[in-house]
Amino acid sequence: MAVTKEKELELIRILEHHGxxxxxxxxxxxDENEDDVKNCMKxxxxxxxxxSYGAIIDWNKVTTxxxxxxxxxxxxxxxxxxxxxxVAARIQRFPEVTALYLMSGTYDLxxxxxxxxxxxxxxxxxxKLSTLDAVLSTTTHFRLKxxxxxxxxxxxxxxxxRMVVSP
Amino acid sequence: xxxxxxxxxxxxxxxxxxxSSIEPSGxxxxxxxxxxxxxxISLGVGEPDxxxxxxxxxxxxxxxxxGYTSYTSNAGMIELRTAISGYMFDRFGVGYDxxxxxxxxxxxxxxIDLAIRATIDPGDEVLVATPAFVSYEPxxxxxxxxxxxxxxxxxxxxxxxxxxxxxxxxxxxxxxxLSFPNNPTxxxxxxxxxxxxxxxxxxxxxxxxxxxxxxELSYDTPHTAFSALNRMRDRTVLISGFSKAxxxxxxxxxxxxxxNDITQAMLKIHQxxxxxxxxxxxxxxxxxxxxxxxxxxxxxxxYRARRNYIVHALNEAGLTCRFPxxxxxxxxxxxxxxxxxxxxAEQLLIEEKVAVVPGSVFGxxxxxxxxxxxxxxxxxxxxxxxxxEAFVQRHAQ
Numbered sequence: 206m207a208v209t210k211e212k213e214l215e216l217i218r219i220l221e222h223h224g225x226x227x228x229x230x231x232x233x234x235x236d237e238n239e240d241d242v243k244n245c246m247k248x249x250x251x252x253x254x255x256x257s258y259g260a261i262i263d264w265n266k267v268t269t270x271x272x273x274x275x276x277x278x279x280x281x282x283x284x285x286x287x288x289x290x291x292v293a294a295r296i297q298r299f300p301e302v303t304a305l306y307l308m309s310g311t312y313d314l315x316x317x318x319x320x321x322x323x324x325x326x327x328x329x330x331x332x333k334l335s336t337l338d339a340v341l342s343t344t345t346h347f348r349l350k351x352x353x354x355x356x357x358x359x360x361x362x363x364x365x366x367r368m369v370v371s372p
Numbered sequence: 373x374x375x376x377x378x379x380x381x382x383x384x385x386x387x388x389x390x391x392s393s394i395e396p397s398g399x400x401x402x403x404x405x406x407x408x409x410x411x412x413i414s415l416g417v418g419e420p421d422x423x424x425x426x427x428x429x430x431x432x433x434x435x436x437x438x439g440y441t442s443y444t445s446n447a448g449m450i451e452l453r454t455a456i457s458g459y460m461f462d463r464f465g466v467g468y469d470x471x472x473x474x475x476x477x478x479x480x481x482x483x484i485d486l487a488i489r490a491t492i493d494p495g496d497e498v499l500v501a502t503p504a505f506v507s508y509e510p511x512x513x514x515x516x517x518x519x520x521x522x523x524x525x526x527x528x529x530x531x532x533x534x535x536x537x538x539x540x541x542x543x544x545x546x547x548x549x550l551s552f553p554n555n556p557t558x559x560x561x562x563x564x565x566x567x568x569x570x571x572x573x574x575x576x577x578x579x580x581x582x583x584x585x586x587x588e589l590s591y592d593t594p595h596t597a598f599s600a601l602n603r604m605r606d607r608t609v610l611i612s613g614f615s616k617a618x619x620x621x622x623x624x625x626x627x628x629x630x631x632n633d634i635t636q637a638m639l640k641i642h643q644x645x646x647x648x649x650x651x652x653x654x655x656x657x658x659x660x661x662x663x664x665x666x667x668x669x670x671x672x673x674x675y676r677a678r679r680n681y682i683v684h685a686l687n688e689a690g691l692t693c694r695f696p697x698x699x700x701x702x703x704x705x706x707x708x709x710x711x712x713x714x715x716x717a718e719q720l721l722i723e724e725k726v727a728v729v730p731g732s733v734f735g736x737x738x739x740x741x742x743x744x745x746x747x748x749x750x751x752x753x754x755x756x757x758x759x760x761e762a763f764v765q766r767h768a769q
Contacts (some may be wrong), residue, residue, distance in 0.1 A: 219677060223750065230754065233684035234677040365748075369727055370403040370416035372506055 208237055208245040216245060217254065222356075224258035261357050265350075274303075274319045274351075275326050277334065278312040278344040289313060292339040301329045312344070323347065394510045398733025402717065406727040413756045415744040416727040418555065420619040420700070424656070425667045428618060431659030432652045440651050446643040447635075448476025448627070449654045455661040456627050464587070464597035466605065468629040475635055475642060476649045476657075480585045480613035480626035482642070484549075485511050487581050487609045487628060490637040492517045492546055499540055499548040501532040502735030503556050503703075505583065508549045509735065520545070523737035526705065529694060530559035530737070534568040541572070547579035550598060553586035556734045556743035557703045558679075558696020563596040570601045580608045585626070588617035588668050590698040591676045599629070606631050616699075617668050618660040623653040675700050678746040682753055686744070689761035690768055700747040703731065705740055710769040713742050719767075724759040 208216065212235050219226065219234060228246070232239040249255040264272035284291045289307055296316060297305045304317035316334065320326045330345055351359050380386065399416075406412055423429075447453060453470035461467045468474050477483040484507060492498060494516030500508045502521045509519040522540045524530045532550065550569070552561045561569075573580050582598035599608035613626030628638060642648075679696065686693040686704045693704035706716040713730040720726050720742075731738030746753060 215673065215677065218673065226750070230681065230750070233681040234750075236680040236684070365421065367414075367417050367419060367421070368403060369406040369409075369412055369414045370399060370729060371418045372397065372399050 208235070208241050212237060213245055213249070216242065217249065220246075220255065220258070224260075261355055263351070263359050271321045272319065273321065273323055273326055274317065274348040275330075276346045276348065277316040277318060277330060278308075278346075279314040279316055279334065280341040280343075281313050281337075281339045282341060283313075284339065292337065295337060296334065299329070299333060301326070301333075390514045390516065394513050397506045397510075399506055399729055402727075402729060402733070405718070406721060409721060409725055409727070412721070412725045412727050413748075413752050413759070414727045415746070415748065415753075415756055416729045417745050417747060418701075419621040419747065420616060420671065421747045421749065422619040422671055424618065424620050424623070425660070425664060427663055427667075428620065428656045428660045432656035435652050435655035440655060442651065444476075444648045444651050444654060446639055446648050447474065448649055449651075449658065452476055452654050452658045452661075453627075455658055456629070459661050460597070460610075460629060464595065464600055466597050466600040466610075466629075469632070472632045473629055473635050475628050475639055476654060477613075477626045477628060477642065478646050478649050479615065479624040480583060480611050481507055482624075482646065483611040483613070483626045483628040483638075484508065484581065484583060486638040486641050487611065487630070487634070488512055488515050488517070488547075489641055490634060491579055491609075495544065496546040497542060497544040499537065499545060499578070500735070501537075501548070501550055503530070503554070503731060503738035503741075504549065504735055505551060505555050506733060508551075512549075517546075518544070521736045522548075523735075524557070524559070525737045526694065526741075530554060530557035530703070531561050531565055532569060534572050537569060537572050538576075541576050541578075545576060545578060547581060548573065549581045549583065551583040551585075553590050553595075553696075553698025555586065555699050556701050556729065556731060556738065557741075558699045558701045560590050560593060560697030561596075562593050563601065566596055566598060567601055570598070570604050573607060574603060578607070580604065581611065582608055583611045585611070585613050585616050586699040587612060589672060589675060589700060591672070591679060592697050595698075609634055614657050614660055617671075618657075618664055619671065620653075620656070620660065623650075623656060625649055625653045625657050675747065678748075678750065678753060681750070682744060682746045682757060685753070685757035686760065689757060690764040691760070700745055702744045702746060703741050704744065706742055707740055708769065709764055709767040711767065713738070713740055717742050720760065720763050723766075724763045726756045726759050726763075 228242050229239050232242045281292050283289050301318045303319045306315045308315050318326050335343055453474040456474050457468050457470040488511050492515050496517045497520045498512045498517050499520050499522050502523055512519040520540050522536050524532050587595040599605045599610050609630040611628050614620040682702045683693050683695050690708045691704035693702050713732050717728050717730040728742040728744050731741035
């Protein structure tokens with residue numbers, strides 16, 4: 206039997222924050238059959254609703270890896286017929302780009318770039334991004350510290366302050 | 373636990389008969405035992421594992437910054453009472469006059485105490501549907517009245533039946549204390565089931581103290597406020613608060629909605645004993661009611677998933693556990709182990725370092741069951757249920 210739309214939504218909500226949770230546990234949480242849950246997950250993957258199961262990493266704690274990120278405000282010339290989509294399609298293919306958004310306001314695209322060194326990011330901006338015909342200007346902001354990402358607060362000790370037993 | 377012996381030269385008795393006649397909470401005794409254990413996973417906690425939503429905390433801090441540090445009116449800030457009135461009408465379809473029929477109290481616990489003291493005389497009998505929150509019976513006793521337990525059990529899904537209630541009624545019966553969704557069983561009664569109780573209350577002219585602190589945590593059916601039932605508004609004292617729905621246990625903020633004659637009587641006690649509820653907490657509560665709906669839904673969804681998980685896991689572990697419709701407690705039977713609930717809880721704590729609360733501390737009908745709170749993380753629930761399974765397998769008869 207298929208999982209209802211309501212349960213499907215509940216499944217998505219759980220997976221959004223707990224992508225690693227095992228399907229037998231998920232099935233219990235949803236009060237559903239495990240096979241139905243697996244099928245539902247497969248369907249959501251096929252429909253490209255679930256795109257990936259990722260982890261949120263605090264790279265500052267991974268001492269062996271240098272990690273740097275920048276947010277680049279980009280002004281572009283919109284193209285006839287396709288508007289901003291064509292230039293966005295070109296930019297999003299660069300492996301350095303981890304996120305890309307069309308913005309309202311003083312600039313058009315917000316490009317999130319991650320790399321191992323500041324030079325690497327600078328090279329990407331000067332050699333790849335700025336040289337695109339449609340790109341009019343760029344303003345690069347290097348990220349100094351990550352406090353919160355995707356709803357997760359970094360460096361927060363999760364301490365249960367409650368008593369062991371209470372009424 | 374340290375034992376302290378007090379040597380006194382006083383000839384007269386020092387303690388009141390009312391207080392001397394009641395036992396300390398069974399939960400407290402269990403807390404002392406659990407508190408000595410290291411690395412204990414606690415399913416014994418009767419409060420949300422969420423921290424109070426940030427907007428509520430922020431509103432309370434802002435009120436302090438703006439200098440709201442003085443008393444409010446005895447009944448509580450009129451803005452808050454108006455918000456409570458609107459909330460009761462929007463959510464449960466029952467209206468109360470914020471000027472005359474609502475009092476903001478120091479937790480729902482104070483509201484229960486006030487309700488009993490304002491309406492019950494020494495010698496009166498107060499019916500208590502059990503298993504029940506540990507405070508009800510002692511509060512009745514301390515008022516000089518007599519608590520009369522009306523047991524519910526697994527055969528009726530821990531719901532109170534008309535027949536059981538009628539069997540417990542005498543000429544001295546004055547009131548009944550109800551709490552659905554229930555602590556500790558998680559039982560929920562729908563409008564039809566409550567209507568049957570309402571008819572008994574009307575036939576025997578009983579007041580109804582309806583503790584609806586878990587109203588927002590009803591997972592499968594919409595919550596019915598007892599006072600919203602036919603002709604029940606005038607005989608119901610509706611008690612609720614912010615602790616469970618808004619994760620505000622430490623704020624100690626509750627409220628009572630009742631007909632004017634009862635609230636005014638309650639207000640007399642409240643003004644002489646507490647004066648008013650803490651002002652910063654009232655500002656936080658106001659924000660919770662105005663802008664907290666979405667957060668409540670998120671927390672409720674999370675509890676529902678954990679409820680589903682723990683019930684399946686406990687049944688797989690060999691403990692029979694029905695699906696509780698509300699609150700955040702599962703109430704499995706420990707019959708499979710052949711132990712009584714106290715022994716089960718104690719041995720589980722010692723052998724597996726999992727704290728649950730024996731059902732018998734909640735009164736008749738609780739024997740043979742333990743209360744497992746699922747207001748804890750999924751990781752903790754998975755570990756706890758795995759340990760319970762190992763324990764049950766070792767002791768299964």
